[in-house]
Amino acid sequence: MTLDARIRHDIEARIRSGDWRPGHRIPTEQELCANYSCARATVSKALTALSRTGLIERRKKAGSFVAYPHLNTTILEVPDIGAIVTGRGEAYRWVMASVDHLDAVPAGWRDDWPDAAGPVLGTRGVHWADAQPLGVEERLIDLATVPEAATADFGGDAPGSWLLGHVAWSQACHRIRAVPADTQVGRALAIAPGAPCLRIERWTWRATNPVTYARQTFRGDRYDLSADFRP
């Protein structure tokens, strides 16, 4: 491993582990030069690479800081439903249906989220666009990884928005399918049972710790995903 890769790796490990929280000031280039006994260009190379990935933010005179996680770090912006709806010129609204403290992942969900072992927070709600229900969301949050969620005030926001702003997740996995609406979803979304729905499942981890599992089911005739790519 090259020296600049080692510096990069060390800093990234500190951030991912939660040792350095968002906003924490990273040692200056000169301090890092001294720590690693190397030239400033080598440190600069490592820090520049980290800032390009969005993990840190560099400000002149002030120094380098651990970046606050922001929404546009991923290319496919699955979770930010509000922005998609608002971008279409419609009014976005989240209606929380229930928040439950559970001692463990409920039966029937264990197959979908075997990672979480301890107590979890279960949330349910509906995403609305204008006066139309857009999709239902069921979510589990691991309270061992995110204990502050137990007492969090989600305000009027969906739990996903709160999580994005409060937890520095390191890995997420999505699964996107077309499924028929069951009777419960059909009633919530005002569509016939069996009507096509887009289901997005999302598993999120911080390092090896499970953070959350979300299952969103959207009306097929009112919602689609878009993604722009450049090679």
Add this chain to the structure above:
Amino acid sequence: MTLDARIRHDIEARIRSGDWRPGHRIPTEQELCANYSCARATVSKALTALSRTGLIERRKKAGSFVAYPHLNTTILEVPDIGAIVTGRGEAYRWVMASVDHLDAVPAGWRDDWPDAAGPVLGTRGVHWADAQPLGVEERLIDLATVPEAATADFGGDAPGSWLLGHVAWSQACHRIRAVPADTQVGRALAIAPGAPCLRIERWTWRATNPVTYARQTFRGDRYDLSADFRP
């Protein structure tokens, strides 16, 4: 604009314009140093950045070359159906149903692909996993942008595979929806009309020129998209 950005931009422009084709040898670092009258580190910075984006490939002793477009450049690997199927341990097969030379985008498709003005190649076919039809694909290829497609031998591969290997696309846009199967798709996929299907539409450009429009419709019960992310 900084000097290394200018070097990077110049080289990228040559590649995107098609002036330097995949496999073309880029001037050595020393030659570029001379051209731009700068230090080798500056040239190296530009070339390293280009190779990290996958646009060029650097080989010791041999030099730097324009990279052949490869499948894993995007995070969400929508087009590579074959790899997904094979990864599940099933046998992938593409069956071409028709290839048509058309003078223009057919009526009924113009709304979906208004970009293409001239003659296009229209293809239809079915993706199979083992002995089960997985999804149907309808595609239009702009022959003004990709004239070699008119006489191309797609072999046993889907047109998308051929395109990925022959055209350096610069931008792609996806749309993912859940739609009900119509009678034609239902018959091709052996499912009931109205059954939920995952539809992926993909528009691809090279610079401002349209390359292709593809519409894939997959059985909802047999196909899903997965995507891993790291912030």
Add this chain to the structure above:
DNA sequence: CAGTGGTCTAGACCACGAA
């Protein structure tokens, strides 16, 4: 004003791999 990152220079040594 002074410290910080942003950028660049000139030069060096090394490992690799095609000739």
Add this chain to the structure above:
DNA sequence: TCGTGGTCTAGACCACTGG
């Protein structure tokens, strides 16, 4: 073998901006 990229050094000047 020897040209190429990969990496690093020591030093420099500049622009920005917070104290």
